[in-house]
Amino acid sequence: MIFTITIANIKKALVLKKYTNPTTKVLVEYYNRLDVFLRKEANKLLEYQLYNYKVILKEGKYSRFGPLYRMS
Numbered sequence: 001m002i003f004t005i006t007i008a009n010i011k012k013a014l015v016l017k018k019y020t021n022p023t024t025k026v027l028v029e030y031y032n033r034l035d036v037f038l039r040k041e042a043n044k045l046l047e048y049q050l051y052n053y054k055v056i057l058k059e060g061k062y063s064r065f066g067p068l069y070r071m072s
Helices: 002-014 028-037
Strands: none
Touching: none
16 A cells, blocks of 8 residues: 555656746745746756765764664
8 A cells, every 4th residue: 555655656746747937936035036946947957076074073972883774
């Protein structure tokens, strides 16, 4: 039962959405930024960038290695 509901939800999410004019949904205060609500802009991916994050642990603390969730 859960499996069929999940597949139905996935199919629903993958259906092409009808075009909605952003000027009918966006508040007037944001009209100067209307370009970010256009479908052409929303479907763009950001350029690939390589980041190096540094995690600083507090003194006396340590990081635990392992999955973030329980396996059952």
